[in-house]
Amino acid sequence: MLSVETYATMAEAAGAVGPRARYLAGGTLLMRAVNFGDQGFDRILRARAVERDIRPDSGGIRIGAGATMADVLAARDVDYLHPVARVIGGPAIRNMATVGGNLFAPHPYGDFATALLAIDAKVVMTTGQTEAMESFLAGRDRARGLVAAVIVPRMAPEVFRFAKVSRVKPKGVSMMSIAAWLPGASGRLGDVRIAFGSMGRYPCGPRRPSGRCRAQALMPPGSNPR
Ligand SMILES: Cc1cc2nc3c(=O)[nH]c(=O)nc-3n(C[C@H](O)[C@H](O)[C@H](O)COP(=O)(O)OP(=O)(O)OC[C@H]3O[C@@H](n4cnc5c(N)ncnc54)[C@H](O)[C@@H]3O)c2cc1C
Numbered sequence: 001m002l003s004v005e006t007y008a009t010m011a012e013a014a015g016a017v018g019p020r021a022r023y024l025a026g027g028t029l030l031m032r033a034v035n036f037g038d039q040g041f042d043r044i045l046r047a048r049a050v051e052r053d054i055r056p057d058s059g060g061i062r063i064g065a066g067a068t069m070a071d072v073l074a075a076r077d078v079d080y081l082h083p084v085a086r087v088i089g090g091p092a093i094r095n096m097a098t099v100g101g102n103l104f105a106p107h108p109y110g111d112f113a114t115a116l117l118a119i120d121a122k123v124v125m126t127t128g129q130t131e132a133m134e135s136f137l138a139g140r141d142r143a144r145g146l147v148a149a150v151i152v153p154r155m156a157p158e159v160f161r162f163a164k165v166s167r168v169k170p171k172g173v174s175m176m177s178i179a180a181w182l183p184g185a186s187g188r189l190g191d192v193r194i195a196f197g198s199m200g201r202y203p204c205g206p207r208r209p210s211g212r213c214r215a216q217a218l219m220p221p222g223s224n225p226r
Helices: 010-015 030-035 069-073 076-085 091-096 111-118 133-138
Strands: 003-009 021-023 043-049 054-057 060-064 122-125 130-132 147-152 160-165 176-181 193-197 204-207
Touching (some): 010 043, 054 076, 060 076, 069 076, 069 091, 076 160, 111 133, 111 160, 111 176, 111 193, 111 204, 130 133
Parallel strands (some): 003 043
Antiparallel strands (some): 054 060, 160 176, 176 193, 193 204
């Protein structure tokens, strides 16, 4: 028997998290599990007030865990993440799929989480505790509590690149996704960070290319080096 528990806030819902409980965000994966009769949980937790804003924060831009891919696409502050949100499922999925849910999406999903890993995002729990994306993902299977938001750096669209390889276009699941943060100065590459999705149980990286990559000219998106 499945019970549904509704709490006023995510912090209260976080207090009710337990081994047989799952938090319901957009439900694109969780409700599928319910429909398949997943016996791994028998409690669904909901919160009435969920952080969904995308707004400037002292550390960069704060994206509420409840922000959907459609919300991301409507937010100019994170325009560099639009190429990622745009290739997550079809329009119906993008209207429901949340940033928080994507952090827990198993292979072959998790395209947004791959991008967040490349850009060194911080995960903010409802307790206020923050954790680097890399260590959060490594421990997500034993994750406790609920995610309130992620904090991403501000950046110009040209210093972030994302590519998704899929059999079915335009909205198939990833065979592989690659996200790269290409900071630098005067058009030259600096400390590059690359993350890969769909190559393991959760996004892997960041890889930092060798020194040979550094100081090379940053090519415009879509150009082929000769
Ligand atoms: C047809 C289809 C196509 C899809 N295409 C893609 C795709 O191209 N790329 C991609 O990356 N994904 C894809 N997905 C997977 C999924 O839609 C996304 O990963 C989405 O972001 C998951 O978010 P959600 O809000 O729907 O999560 P839910 O289904 O609500 O939850 C998923 C899991 O995350 C946990 N969770 C959710 N929010 C929080 C939180 N704030 N704190 C702690 N735990 C939380 C839930 O408890 C649950 O275990 C697809 C799914 C479907 C059904």
